[in-house]
Amino acid sequence: MATTRIAQTVCIALLLSLGACRDKTNVADGQTTEPPAATQAQQAEKPPAEPTGGVPTSRAAAPSQPLPAPVCADCGTVTNVRSYQVKGQASGVGAAVGAVAGGLLGHQIGGGTGKKIATVAGAVGGGLAGHEIEKRRRSETQWEVTVQMDDGRTITLPYAQAPAVSVGQKVRVVGGAAVPR
Numbered sequence: 001m002a003t004t005r006i007a008q009t010v011c012i013a014l015l016l017s018l019g020a021c022r023d024k025t026n027v028a029d030g031q032t033t034e035p036p037a038a039t040q041a042q043q044a045e046k047p048p049a050e051p052t053g054g055v056p057t058s059r060a061a062a063p064s065q066p067l068p069a070p071v072c073a074d075c076g077t078v079t080n081v082r083s084y085q086v087k088g089q090a091s092g093v094g095a096a097v098g099a100v101a102g103g104l105l106g107h108q109i110g111g112g113t114g115k116k117i118a119t120v121a122g123a124v125g126g127g128l129a130g131h132e133i134e135k136r137r138r139s140e141t142q143w144e145v146t147v148q149m150d151d152g153r154t155i156t157l158p159y160a161q162a163p164a165v166s167v168g169q170k171v172r173v174v175g176g177a178a179v180p181r
Contacts, residue, residue: 072172076178083144090134
């Protein structure tokens with residue numbers, strides 16, 4: 001039995017050395033018989049052959065891991081819904097009305113030079129106050145919805161009206177709006 005094992009080992013060594021000689025360059029005529037790099041890489045990936053006549057060895061299979069589920073690029077969860085006031089544009093009417101009203105009130109105070117100063121101060125103060133009042137009357141409520149996307153991004157969507165989604169709701173972002181799933 002021992003001589004059979006030695007004979008098998010010698011045969012394998014001889015075959016391997018013949019294969020190694022075949023893959024080298026023939027120096028006499030300058031040609032190479034080496035396999036291309038892709039073939040060498042494929043051979044390197046192959047597991048070594050089991051010895052002939054020996055007991056086959058068992059290899060542990062690589063643990064298979066489940067593939068991750070595909071991530072929906074436009075899906076997410078609402079994390080915040082907030083409203084805020086945006087001041088409207090003033091047309092100048094408020095400033096004009098305020099200036100006239102302030103000037104009339106300022107004209108009622110004092111006399112002589114003091115009356116002129118009070119009128120001018122009343123007109124300027126009334127103009128500023130009228131301008132601010134007009135902007136506030138034309139203000140609008142805007143809404144923002146913050147969505148934590150399934151792929152890790154966070155996006156904020158603006159709304160002109162109250163959105164139909166709430167915090168914690170699963171949504172899909174379509175056309176710049178959060179649509180419930």
